[in-house]
Structure formats: C-alpha cells, structure tokens
Amino acid sequence: MGISSHTSRRAFLMGSVFALPAAVIGARYFDAAQAARLAAPAIEKYQPAFFNSQEWRFVLAACDRLIPPDDVGPGALEANIPVFIDQELHGSYGKADDWYMRGPFNPEASPLMGFQLPYSPQEIYRRGIAAVGAYARQTYQKPFEDLDDKTRDDVLTKLEHNQIDFAVFGEPVLKASAFFGFLLTNTQEGYLSDPMYGGNKGMEAWKMIGFPGARASFLEWIGQHNVKYPLGPVSLLGERA
Amino acid sequence: MSIINDAVDVVIVGLGWTGSIMSIELANAGLKVRALESGPERTNAEYIYPKPADQLSYSIRQKVFARASHAALTVRHDRSQTALPTRRWGAFKPGDGVGGAGVHWTAVLIRPTPIDLKLKTFVDQAYKPGQLQDDLQIQDFPVSYDELEPHFDFFEKVCGASGAAGNLRGKIQEGGDPFEGPRSNPYPLPPLQDTLNNTMFASVAKKMGYHPFPNPSAAASGPWTNPYGVQIAPCNYCGFCSDYFCLNYSKASPQTTILDAVKRMPNFSYRTNAHVIRVDMHDDRKTAKGVTYIDEQEQEVFQPASIVILASFQFNNVRFMLQSGIGKPYDPVTGEGVVGRNYAFLSNGNATLFFKDKNFNPFVAAGPTGQMINDFSPGTFDAAPYGFIGGAKLHSSQAGGAPIGMALPGGTPKWGAGWKKGIKDWYGHSMKVSITTTCMSYRDNYLDLDPTYKDPYGQPLLRMTFDWKQNELKLQQFLRERVLEIVKELGPDSHTENFLKPDSHWDTRSYVSTHNVGGAVMGDTPKDSAINRYMQSWDAHNVFVPGGNAFPQNFQANPTDMIGALTYYSVKAITEKYIRQPGPLVAI
Numbered sequence: 112m113g114i115s116s117h118t119s120r121r122a123f124l125m126g127s128v129f130a131l132p133a134a135v136i137g138a139r140y141f142d143a144a145q146a147a148r149l150a151a152p153a154i155e156k157y158q159p160a161f162f163n164s165q166e167w168r169f170v171l172a173a174c175d176r177l178i179p180p181d182d183v184g185p186g187a188l189e190a191n192i193p194v195f196i197d198q199e200l201h202g203s204y205g206k207a208d209d210w211y212m213r214g215p216f217n218p219e220a221s222p223l224m225g226f227q228l229p230y231s232p233q234e235i236y237r238r239g240i241a242a243v244g245a246y247a248r249q250t251y252q253k254p255f256e257d258l259d260d261k262t263r264d265d266v267l268t269k270l271e272h273n274q275i276d277f278a279v280f281g282e283p284v285l286k287a288s289a290f291f292g293f294l295l296t297n298t299q300e301g302y303l304s305d306p307m308y309g310g311n312k313g314m315e316a317w318k319m320i321g322f323p324g325a326r327a328s329f330l331e332w333i334g335q336h337n338v339k340y341p342l343g344p345v346s347l348l349g350e351r352a
Numbered sequence: 353m354s355i356i357n358d359a360v361d362v363v364i365v366g367l368g369w370t371g372s373i374m375s376i377e378l379a380n381a382g383l384k385v386r387a388l389e390s391g392p393e394r395t396n397a398e399y400i401y402p403k404p405a406d407q408l409s410y411s412i413r414q415k416v417f418a419r420a421s422h423a424a425l426t427v428r429h430d431r432s433q434t435a436l437p438t439r440r441w442g443a444f445k446p447g448d449g450v451g452g453a454g455v456h457w458t459a460v461l462i463r464p465t466p467i468d469l470k471l472k473t474f475v476d477q478a479y480k481p482g483q484l485q486d487d488l489q490i491q492d493f494p495v496s497y498d499e500l501e502p503h504f505d506f507f508e509k510v511c512g513a514s515g516a517a518g519n520l521r522g523k524i525q526e527g528g529d530p531f532e533g534p535r536s537n538p539y540p541l542p543p544l545q546d547t548l549n550n551t552m553f554a555s556v557a558k559k560m561g562y563h564p565f566p567n568p569s570a571a572a573s574g575p576w577t578n579p580y581g582v583q584i585a586p587c588n589y590c591g592f593c594s595d596y597f598c599l600n601y602s603k604a605s606p607q608t609t610i611l612d613a614v615k616r617m618p619n620f621s622y623r624t625n626a627h628v629i630r631v632d633m634h635d636d637r638k639t640a641k642g643v644t645y646i647d648e649q650e651q652e653v654f655q656p657a658s659i660v661i662l663a664s665f666q667f668n669n670v671r672f673m674l675q676s677g678i679g680k681p682y683d684p685v686t687g688e689g690v691v692g693r694n695y696a697f698l699s700n701g702n703a704t705l706f707f708k709d710k711n712f713n714p715f716v717a718a719g720p721t722g723q724m725i726n727d728f729s730p731g732t733f734d735a736a737p738y739g740f741i742g743g744a745k746l747h748s749s750q751a752g753g754a755p756i757g758m759a760l761p762g763g764t765p766k767w768g769a770g771w772k773k774g775i776k777d778w779y780g781h782s783m784k785v786s787i788t789t790t791c792m793s794y795r796d797n798y799l800d801l802d803p804t805y806k807d808p809y810g811q812p813l814l815r816m817t818f819d820w821k822q823n824e825l826k827l828q829q830f831l832r833e834r835v836l837e838i839v840k841e842l843g844p845d846s847h848t849e850n851f852l853k854p855d856s857h858w859d860t861r862s863y864v865s866t867h868n869v870g871g872a873v874m875g876d877t878p879k880d881s882a883i884n885r886y887m888q889s890w891d892a893h894n895v896f897v898p899g900g901n902a903f904p905q906n907f908q909a910n911p912t913d914m915i916g917a918l919t920y921y922s923v924k925a926i927t928e929k930y931i932r933q934p935g936p937l938v939a940i
Binding site for chain 1: 434
C-alpha cells in the first residue's frame with residue numbers, strides 16, 4: 112500500500128480536503144484494475160445516501176480500525192468499505208425488507224433464538240452510532256472520530272464485549288455487542304464482496320487473499336491439485352485485476 | 353367475493369421438485385394440471401453468467417431463498433417457552449419461487465439405506481429394551497427400499513446423477529458405497545472429479561479401514577439427456593453452487609430437468625406469486641374441492657380441482673393441513689393426533705484443518721464435490737453400547753470457496769490488522785472433515801400453529817417446538833471422536849472443531865441444513881401417520897402431500913433423492929389407480 116492512500120485517509124479524517132493530483136494519475140501507467148479503482152468514487156468525495164455527515168465520520172473512523180491500513184493489504188478506507196455500508200443501508204437490506212418484523216418483540220430472548228430486535232439495520236446503525244458518540248463525549252470529551260487509534264480500538268473492544276451500557280446513553284433496547292456485530296459483519300462483507308456493491312475497491316482484497324472473483328469456470332483446474340491458481344480476479348462488471 | 357378460476361383436474365401447490373415431478377407426470381397422463389407457486393418466476397435465462405457468481409447477493413442476502421418476511425415460522429425449545437419468529441433465516445433457509453429449494457440446493461443425491469427405511473424394525477432387533485431413551489417415536493417408512501428402487505433409479509436419470517455405484521444388483525463394487533442398497537443400474541454418469549481435500553480424506557479413510565466413495569452428485573459430470581429429453585451440460589466447477597442458481601445448466605433443478613419439457617404441454621399451466629392460503633373442503637370434509645390463493649394483485653382466487661397436491665416445502669405442507677383441517681392436529685400431551693407429529697431436523701459438525709503448504713483452491717468446486725464414508729450409519733456399526741440410535745455420513749466436501757465467512761485458525765483476531773493477516777495467510781489453505789447426522793423423532797418435538805404471530809396474509813405462522821435430545825448429543829460425541837481420529841491421521845498444522853456439546857440446546861442462528869422433515873408423516877395406519885404409503889391423506893383421499901414432511905424421522909442421507917423417489921412412487925399410484933377409481937388407495 113502506498114503512502115499516498117494513508118495520507119489521504121488521514122487528511123480526510125482531519126477534515127481537510129484531499130484529492131489525488133491529476134498529474135500523478137496521468138503520469139502513471141494503469142491497467143484495467145487501476146482504471147476500475149479510479150472509476151470507483153473517491154471516498155473523500157462520496158456523498159452518503161443514508162448516513163448524515165456526523166454518522167459518516169463515525170463510520171469512517173470505526174471501519175478504519177476494524178480493517179486498518181498496513182503493508183499486508185488495503186485498509187477499510189482504501190477499500191471503500193464505508194461506501195459499501197452506506198449503499199447497503201440505503202437499500203432493501205438497510206430497511207430489513209426481507210426480514211419478519213412484526214411484533215410482539217422480545218429483545219431479551221435467549222441469543223439462541225437469533226435476531227429479535229425491533230430495529231432494521233438502518234435503525235441499528237442510527238441508534239448505535241448515537242450511543243457510542245454519547246459514550247465517547249462523556250468518557251473522552253470528544254467525538255469517537257477524533258480519538259486516536261488506540262483509544263478507538265479500546266472503544267470498539269468494549270463494544271464487542273458488551274462493556275458499554277447503551278441504556279446509560281439513551282438506548283435501552285439495542286446492546287453494544289449487537290451493534291458491533293452488524294458493524295463488523297458489514298465491514299467484512301464489503302471487504303470481500305464484488306466491487307459492484309461499493310467496497311473491495313480495485314478488487315485489492317481479493318488479490319491479497321487469492322480469490323479469483325467471478326471467473327466461475329475451472330474445468331481445467333479441477334484436476335490440478337496443490338497448485339496455486341495463477342490468475343487474478345475478475346468482477347461481475349468484467350474488470351480484471 | 354372471490355374470483356373463480358376455470359376448474360382443473362389437478363391443482364399443485366408449489367413448483368419445486370415435487371410439484372414439477374407431479375406436474376409432468378400428471379400432464380403426461382392427460383390430466384389438466386395447474387401449478388400455483390407462491391414465489392416469483394425463475395428461469396435459466398435470468399441467471400446467466402456472471403450474475404450468480406455473486407456471494408453477497410446470493411449467499412449472504414439470500415436472493416433465491418424464501419423471504420422470512422413472508423415465510424417465517426416461530427421456534428422454541430420446549431412447550432414452556434413462548435415461541436419467537438425466525439426474523440432472519442438461521443439454522444435452515446427454505447427456497448421459494450419456481451424451482452423452490454431445488455434451485456439453491458447443494459445437489460448431493462444420495463439414497464437412504466434399506467435399514468434407514470425400516471429403522472423401527474432394526475431398533476427392535478438390535479437394541480435391548482431400555483437401551484434408548486423412552487420418548488423416541490421412531491417408525492418404519494411404510495415402503496421398502498426395494499419398492500422404491502425403480503423410482504430412485506428413474507429420478508437419478510432425470511437428474512443426470514454422477515457417482516460410483518457400490519452395490520450393483522447385489523454385487524459390491526470397488527470405489528462405491530458397500531453399505532448402500534442394491535442398484536438396478538450404475539449411476540447415469542461417472543463421479544465428479546476430485547479436489548485435493550477429497551483425495552487426502554479418501555486416502556486416510558481407506559488406510560483406516562473405512563470405505564470412502566465420491567459424494568453422489570446431481571451436478572452432472574458430463575453431458576446428459578434425461579428421460580424427458582432435457583439436456584444438461586457438464587459441470588464446470590464454477591464454485592457457486594450451494595445457495596446459488598446454477599449458471600452453467602449443470603446442477604439438476606426443476607428448471608434444468610423438467611420444467612422446460614412440461615411448460616410446452618398445453619394441458620399444463622402455472623401461476624407465480626400465487627400464495628395459497630388454504631385447501632377448501634367439501635361440506636362432508638371427506639374430499640377437497642380446490643384451493644384458495646391470493647394473487648399478485650392481492651385478490652382472493654378460488655381454484656377448483658378434482659385432486660389437490662400439496663407440493664410445497666415441508667413446513668408449508670404441514671401448515672396447509674393444519675389451516676385447512678385435514679387430519680387431526682397432534683397433541684404432545686395425549687400423544688393423539690397426527691398432523692405436526694414427528695418433526696425432525698438434523699445436526700452437523702466439523703473439524704477445519706489448516707495446512708500452510710497446501711493450496712486447496714476452494715473456489716474450484718461443484719456443490720457436491722467431496723468424498724464420504726457410510727461406515728457410521730444405522731446397521732453399519734454397533735451403536736447399542738454407546739446408548740444411541742443413529743449415525744452420519746462422514747465426509748470432506750468442498751462446496752465452494754467464496755470468501756465471506758472463510759474459516760480461520762483458532763486464535764486469529766476477529767478484526768483489525770490480525771484479522772486481515774489471517775485471511776491473507778489462510779484463505780485457500782484449509783479443508784473440512786464433517787458429519788451430517790440422523791435425527792430421531794420424539795414425543796415433544798412437533799409442529800402446530802402459533803397463537804400470536806401472523807404472516808402478511810393474516811394466517812398464523814407455523815410453530816416449531818424442537819430441541820436436541822440426549823440420543824443426538826451422544827451421537828455427536830461419538831462422531832466427534834471418529835472425526836478427530838481422521839484429523840490426526842491427516843496431520844494438519846492446526847485445526848478447529850465445531851460439534852454439539854453434551855448440554856447443547858438447538859441454536860437457531862447457525863446454518864445446519866434445510867433438511868427439515870416430518871410433521872405429516874407417511875405410515876401404515878392413520879393412528880401414527882397423516883398420509884399413507886402413496887402420500888395420500890388418510891382423511892381426504894383427493895389430497896396428496898409429497899415431500900420431506902413424509903419422513904417419520906431423519907436419516908443421514910440428504911433427503912432429495914428420497915423425496916423424488918417417493919413422489920414418483922405416489923404419482924404412479926395416482927395415474928395407474930386413483931384416477932380410474934378415486935378413493936382411499938390403502939384401506940383403513
């Protein structure tokens with residue numbers, strides 16, 4: 112991962128405007144995957160369809176820690192994960208269109224009974240983000256997105272283990288761990304699904320792990336055992352990387 | 353005032369596997385047949401490459417499944433609890449739309465053994481009184497393996513089944529399952545090709561004295577033209593099979609094997625988005641006069657018919673019978689009544705083995721890709737000393753390699769830099785050894801109508817009361833040890849395991865399989881069954897109820913081959929006997 116993308120992430124989080132200089136792009140040779148990457152919206156300029164600006168800053172800051180940038184592979188912001196989450200929440204998934212959402216609800220039921228919240232994913236994010244924001248302001252006198260990496264990791268760990276009582280921060284039904292579960296699941300979905308859905312920008316995550324995407328034809332490979340598959344991924348829209 | 357359709361000879365509720373088989377066979381017999389499918393149209397043309405090569409949309413967001421919003425049921429562990437709805441799918445995920453679950457299935461097409469079909473007889477011989485828990489409600493199927501064999505054989509030809517016979521007309525064949533019942537013919541096609549995990553598992557299993565054989569597959573290993581003249585293409589191991597619509601016309605589904613033929617027949621018609629809400633009975637309640645459905649415009653429509661075939665998923669067939677008052681509802685307290693009785697599920701378990709230096713290329717796969725052993729099925733080993741009845745197919749399968757939810761070694765962080773490194777280091781370097789188990793039926797595992805929750809049509813949801821019993825938990829412990837012995841032989845760098853603990857309750861969240869069975873079971877008498885050997889209701893002779901609902905308990909084999917064979921057995925009786933002389937096919 113290049114320095115420039117880390118810089119852009121930081122620059123954005125600091126609230127300043129950042130854009131990759133056109134000259135830099137023009138000077139580089141770029142293949143189809145790079146072209147696709149450039150065709151994907153720059154996260155800095157993306158206008159969220161579901162999140163308001165404050166929620167959007169939270170999602171950027173949380174995803175950045177759930178999959179941080181490093182030399183191993185793309186971070187969540189480089190992979191446009193927040194764009195994926197915003198698009199999913201804006202669509203039928205966010206509205207729980209396919210779920211059974213008739214009452215009565217019993218959110219206190221045993222976890223073995225599965226999802227029993229009266230909230231759609233849209234509501235879960237809206238309420239969860241508000242509760243974490245209130246927790247951060249009370250504990251650190253700052254919004255979550257302004258916390259340093261380590262402190263954000265601490266807060267996320269507390270959410271994961273349900274060690275923040277959302278009821279104290281105005282959310283009596285949704286548990287911190289349930290909100291964290293949605294955030295993490297959706298982040299990892301976006302990282303590993305087709306770039307058509309907004310994340311996995313440039314198929315970099317697929318390249319990193321060696322998944323060939325939508326190639327979906329391996330008759331000549333079924334008999335080749337213990338041989339690393341040599342070809343890079345293709346996407347549903349036909350991009351290659 | 354409801355709309356009244358033109359009368360038909362046969363109305364078929366649901367156009368999945370059983371509905372499609374009934375449709376073509378009854379239309380071929382010259383009857384005017386109409387199928388009513390509650391979900392949408394699904395044609396091969398809609399699902400061309402690359403559309404189904406999309407994990408998020410198909411597997412994660414469940415594009416070709418029933419929607420819980422419309423098809424939920426309620427679940428609880430025992431009668432003291434208030435059941436809650438399956439708001440999202442978890443342990444099982446039924447299909448809907450044309451093709452039903454036959455669209456998204458994994459396509460393992462395996463027969464039950466002769467003992468599986470006469471389990472009560474076997475238990476009475478092999479176990480002493482008191483060796484098993486006393487609330488078991490095991491029953492024999494009222495049909496034998498030999499009676500069904502021609503129908504397994506035909507259904508396998510319809511599907512272009514690919515595999516290695518283990519017992520050909522009584523002669524044991526090398527490389528097949530020596531414990532299977534005799535086959536009249538070899539599989540139509542040779543087995544699918546093996547992946548690395550298959551060969552590793554098979555070689556170790558053989559060394560340990562077991563009898564590995566290729567997973568019997570309904571993804572075709574070569575080109576095939578089936579008895580209806582429909583052509584199936586050779587599987588290209590695309591890796592998007594289980595949960596997906598086949599993009600290569602290779603996985604047997606109603607679409608790839610039957611529907612293109614029956615849709616050409618002038619005496620067959622079907623409606624989609626036609627949601628049946630009840631079977632309408634004549635005043636004497638001895639026969640049905642048709643069904644009522646809600647159409648796409650939300651209008652109520654009455655479909656008159658001389659024969660009603662309930663060909664929906666197991667849950668729905670039971671629910672239709674309860675809603676329509678066909679058969680006496682089961683009462684777990686008195687043990688009386690039959691509709692809802694003997695609901696059974698299945699359990700699974702597995703070990704995931706991690707090998708740093710092996711490339712499994714998990715994306716190179718058909719759904720049924722794998723090798724299995726049948727050495728631990730009822731009758732193939734002595735389970736009496738362990739105090740349980742049951743068994744499992746024990747297998748290493750590689751059904752697909754789409755990356756969301758991939759297996760990671762124990763101790764890998766759930767998120768952060770460690771998770772990212774984990775997926776980079778370990779994607780494609782693991783294989784599984786798994787069990788798919790039997791599940792017995794019990795006095796208090798059953799189905800009825802929920803008193804509280806309703807569907808969007810105002811109908812009560814089906815309520816499932818189900819939990820694991822000691823028998824199944826002991827079985828899991830026994831099989832866990834067998835799996836771990838195999839793992840040890842395979843010698844991975846590390847492994848993780850996932851089996852039921854001795855005190856486990858049923859977890860509705862994690863996917864097991866959509867092999868839900870029972871609830872309107874077949875039997876020899878109306879005392880302990882809702883339908884007879886021909887899938888005919890004991891209470892309303894022109895109502896037939898083919899499907900997994902007919903199983904008195906669940907065997908270790910995947911259910912589709914049995915469901916197909918039973919449906920052919922049933923339709924033969926309808927065309928050869930019933931339409932000539934309508935009435936009960938089995939005298940009470």
